[in-house]
Amino acid sequence: LSKVAIVGRPNVGKSTLFNRLVGRRLALVDDEPGVTRDRREGEARLGDLRFVAVDTPGLEEAPEKALEGRMRRQTEKAIAESAVCLFVIDARAGLTPLDETFADLIRRQGKPAIVLANKAEGTAGEAGAVEAWSLGMGEPIAFSAEHGRGMDELYAALEPLLAAAEGDDETLADEEEGWDDPLKPLRIAVVGRPNAGKSTLVNRVLGEERVLAGPEAGITRDAVSVEWTWRGPDRDWPVKLYDTAGLRRKAKVVSKLEKLSVADALRAIRFAEVVALLLDAGQPFEKQDLQIADLVLREGRALVIAVNKWDLVEDKDARARDIRAEAERLLPQAPGVPIVFLSALTGRNIDRLMPAVVKVYVDWNARVKTPDLNEWLRAATERHPPPAVSGRRIRIKYIAQVKTRPPTFVAHCTRADELPASYRRYLVNGIREAFDIPAVPIRLMLKKPE
Numbered sequence: 345l346s347k348v349a350i351v352g353r354p355n356v357g358k359s360t361l362f363n364r365l366v367g368r369r370l371a372l373v374d375d376e377p378g379v380t381r382d383r384r385e386g387e388a389r390l391g392d393l394r395f396v397a398v399d400t401p402g403l404e405e406a407p408e409k410a411l412e413g414r415m416r417r418q419t420e421k422a423i424a425e426s427a428v429c430l431f432v433i434d435a436r437a438g439l440t441p442l443d444e445t446f447a448d449l450i451r452r453q454g455k456p457a458i459v460l461a462n463k464a465e466g467t468a469g470e471a472g473a474v475e476a477w478s479l480g481m482g483e484p485i486a487f488s489a490e491h492g493r494g495m496d497e498l499y500a501a502l503e504p505l506l507a508a509a510e511g512d513d514e515t516l517a518d519e520e521e522g523w524d525d526p527l528k529p530l531r532i533a534v535v536g537r538p539n540a541g542k543s544t545l546v547n548r549v550l551g552e553e554r555v556l557a558g559p560e561a562g563i564t565r566d567a568v569s570v571e572w573t574w575r576g577p578d579r580d581w582p583v584k585l586y587d588t589a590g591l592r593r594k595a596k597v598v599s600k601l602e603k604l605s606v607a608d609a610l611r612a613i614r615f616a617e618v619v620a621l622l623l624d625a626g627q628p629f630e631k632q633d634l635q636i637a638d639l640v641l642r643e644g645r646a647l648v649i650a651v652n653k654w655d656l657v658e659d660k661d662a663r664a665r666d667i668r669a670e671a672e673r674l675l676p677q678a679p680g681v682p683i684v685f686l687s688a689l690t691g692r693n694i695d696r697l698m699p700a701v702v703k704v705y706v707d708w709n710a711r712v713k714t715p716d717l718n719e720w721l722r723a724a725t726e727r728h729p730p731p732a733v734s735g736r737r738i739r740i741k742y743i744a745q746v747k748t749r750p751p752t753f754v755a756h757c758t759r760a761d762e763l764p765a766s767y768r769r770y771l772v773n774g775i776r777e778a779f780d781i782p783a784v785p786i787r788l789m790l791k792k793p794e
């Protein structure tokens with residue numbers, strides 16, 4: 345069960361809310377000698393929602409100064425452990441500086457919060473509820489813990505946040521299994537235009553000393569793939585390579601015309617986790633190369649660019665600079681995509697290909713913790729707030745990673761359909777930088793809070 349922390353200054357009605365949510369099902373009283381109440385937890389129900397409600401102490405409840413730090417730490421710990429915070433204010437009293445202090449504790453940890461403007465019986469406290477907008481924690485709910493007002497709105501606000509928190513963990517847990525399993529082969533495809541040097545490259549890689557070719561760990565080839573083990577610096581990587589060359593050998597029987605159709609490339613891309621796009625240093629970034637690169641990224645695969653026939657290039661430094669600049673310009677979807685300049689024919693820099701492949705593979709499996717993401721989100725939206733549409737500001741309330749391979753994020757956002765593409769790019773690039781996930785495709789989905 346997810347935890348939901350009830351946070352707020354003293355006397356705003358936290359305990360009343362706690363009792364209302366937990367009822368008589370109080371499961372656990374967490375108190376230690378010398379402290380009357382550090383925090384209480386109990387299994388709560390709200391409609392069909394089940395969660396653990398955690399009541400936190402208000403700082404002023406600390407009997408003496410020395411305990412204040414401890415109380416604060418307890419509150420911070422409760423917030424850290426919770427999926428969602430219910431931030432309670434007293435709507436009749438309006439916002440006080442102490443409310444701001446508590447709001448800060450929540451914001452600092454980037455937890456999604458629902459603001460409950462409590463004691464709003466009848467029309468009392470409506471002004472306070474409106475005032476609570478200024479906390480920047482989303483739409484406050486005019487609430488009465490004592491009379492049960494606002495429970496349905498609380499349900500509506502809490503349900504998607506709990507679902508996100510839970511779905512989030514489940515999805516990631518499922519996928520986590522085995523991604524760095526030393527027995528699970530890393531699937532790679534080498535794609536590129538005809539004559540880029542694909543078969544030469546594959547043969548060169550297979551002939552390399554870092555490829556284990558002992559009796560047990562030898563190279564096996566079937567119609568579609570070649571399997572071998574690459575001896576990396578930290579560990580061995582079993583590899584399954586999509587064998588375009590093998591396919592072509594068969595096709596050759598039928599026709600001497602060698603064409604890598606987009607359909608062939610697509611098949612290879614779908615097979616692969618990491619795609620190495622092989623370019624000819626003489627004509628890099630032809631239209632077909634860009635089409636394939638775009639396809640790789642749209643299919644959500646990790647991309648490495650290998651620039652072949654580097655032995656024929658004269659001013660290598662200048663050429664490398666140009667090609668890097670071109671890549672950044674032509675493939676803005678994959679900033680920082682690894683580029684390896686090599687010669688399949690002479691073997692030059694061949695040993696740089698697999699490390700680049702493994703690096704993007706690891707990034708492709710990147711996982712970012714929800715609190716870190718939300719801390720980043722808060723800073724990013726503060727630095728550069730989402731635009732206002734027809735007078736109302738779009739609010740991005742919460743973000744979580746729901747998938748890896750490629751990293752996929754869901755942001756809960758008011759008027760999600762109206763968020764401009766430029767702002768979405770700002771967010772994606774921000775995630776890349778903040779969490780060091782260059783090059784691999786990153787998906788960001790926007791979801792309206794229900």
Ligand code: GDP
Nearest residue numbers: 538539540541542543544652653654687688689
């Ligand atoms: P594929 O169609 O992409 O599989 O390309 P191939 O591997 O058949 O190579 C096409 C031609 O390019 C052959 O004549 C290769 O010898 C040549 N080639 C491949 N790699 C290199 C390289 O690194 N340097 C040079 N100079 N030629 C290469």
